[in-house]
Amino acid sequence: MSANLRQNKPRLLLMGQRRSGKSSITSVVFHKMPPRETLFLESTTRIQKDSMHSFMDFQVWDFPGQLNYFDPTFDAEEIFSGIGALVWVIDAQDDYTDSVTRLTASVANLQDIYPNINIEVFVHKIDGLSDEYKSDAFQDIRQRIEDELNDHGYKNPPVSYHQTSIYDYSIFEAFSKVIQKLVPPLGTLENLLNILVNNSGMEKAYLFDTMSKIYVASDTRPIDMEVYEMCSDYIDVILDISELYSYPRSESTRLGPQMVETESSVTIHDGTMIYLKEMNKYLCLVSVIKHPDAKDKKGLLDYNAHIFQDALNEVFARGWEKQENSEAAKEPAEH
Numbered sequence: 532m533s534a535n536l537r538q539n540k541p542r543l544l545l546m547g548q549r550r551s552g553k554s555s556i557t558s559v560v561f562h563k564m565p566p567r568e569t570l571f572l573e574s575t576t577r578i579q580k581d582s583m584h585s586f587m588d589f590q591v592w593d594f595p596g597q598l599n600y601f602d603p604t605f606d607a608e609e610i611f612s613g614i615g616a617l618v619w620v621i622d623a624q625d626d627y628t629d630s631v632t633r634l635t636a637s638v639a640n641l642q643d644i645y646p647n648i649n650i651e652v653f654v655h656k657i658d659g660l661s662d663e664y665k666s667d668a669f670q671d672i673r674q675r676i677e678d679e680l681n682d683h684g685y686k687n688p689p690v691s692y693h694q695t696s697i698y699d700y701s702i703f704e705a706f707s708k709v710i711q712k713l714v715p716p717l718g719t720l721e722n723l724l725n726i727l728v729n730n731s732g733m734e735k736a737y738l739f740d741t742m743s744k745i746y747v748a749s750d751t752r753p754i755d756m757e758v759y760e761m762c763s764d765y766i767d768v769i770l771d772i773s774e775l776y777s778y779p780r781s782e783s784t785r786l787g788p789q790m791v792e793t794e795s796s797v798t799i800h801d802g803t804m805i806y807l808k809e810m811n812k813y814l815c816l817v818s819v820i821k822h823p824d825a826k827d828k829k830g831l832l833d834y835n836a837h838i839f840q841d842a843l844n845e846v847f848a849r850g851w852e853k854q855e856n857s858e859a860a861k862e863p864a865e866h
């Protein structure tokens with residue numbers, strides 16, 4: 532097996548019928564393409580592989596819609612072994628019968644050989660549908676997939692469903708959920724965020740991957756889309772300003788003396804405060820505080836965010852230390 536295909540990075544495979552929206556999803560989420568420009572994307576003819584370098588390195592493979600990867604001419608082992616998740620994109624504005632049939636056949640094949648693969652179904656392009664039709668289509672697709680899998684004899688296969696569109700936040704929200712299943716210390720991060728929100732009077736706190744705006748973790752309170760959108764928009768504002776005035780970032784923030792990191796807050800018309808603090812080169816904490824006295828408690832917020840930052844860096848430090856140790860092991864020690 533080719534060495535460069537076997538890199539130790541979780542892989543996300545994007546599959547589905549032609550024109551279902553796979554390339555548009557990767558372009559919008561990972562390459563910041565404005566959604567309208569996807570109208571000019573050409574059909575994919577070869578597997579497109581993107582490597583994402585962030586708090587966690589991973590690869591996204593975009594597959595041409597027309598091919599059947601379980602055909603013996605393809606090396607299924609090469610494609611499916613070691614993947615993090617299979618994302619199946621279904622165009623909800625089109626006839627989805629064939630897509631559902633292909634998906635269930637693929638799930639059935641995978642369940643036999645790689646039973647632990649997460650399968651994530653994106654019921655996509657929901658922007659063009661009325662609210663009523665949207666939920667009917669979603670339920671119908673879900674029911675059909677479950678029925679067909681039951682007929683194949685698969686009880687409770689690991690399939691999750693998301694409603695998505697590149698024209699709103701839903702695609703980022705769905706990708707966040709997919710990535711979170713691949714983040715090893717997710718439970719620890721959620722606990723740390725719970726402690727932070729409880730001690731700081733926050734409504735909700737998110738740990739975002741700054742460049743992609745995928746959130747890596749949030750506290751365990753229910754998600755309010757309005758709050759999520761505010762946080763996500765605020766990152767755009769900060770990124771735009773940083774592009775003009777920022778300085779190069781080091782790989783990670785070390786324990787000990789603080790680096791000078793981006794930190795910003797804004798209070799909007801109804802007194803709600805949005806607070807952002809850079810945690811390291813890749814991650815930022817964004818939270819919303821709906822309390823009239825929030826701006827008077829800024830010192831407390833800063834202090835608690837620093838404590839959270841230290842804890843976060845300890846969680847991730849193991850990975851960085853391991854990397855440094857292995858590099859140090861290659862160099863002779865000096866005395």
Ligand SMILES: Nc1nc2c(ncn2[C@@H]2O[C@H](COP(=O)(O)OP(=O)(O)OP(=O)(O)O)[C@@H](O)[C@H]2O)c(=O)[nH]1
Nearest residue numbers: 550551552553554555569570574575596656696697
């Ligand atoms: N309305 C709407 N259109 C979308 C959405 N996502 C993608 N599209 C459109 O769908 C069309 C096909 O998108 P592609 O990303 O090229 O589809 P693909 O699945 O990569 O297609 P192949 O490369 O042929 O497999 C484009 O015109 C996109 O603008 C969405 O969320 N809503």
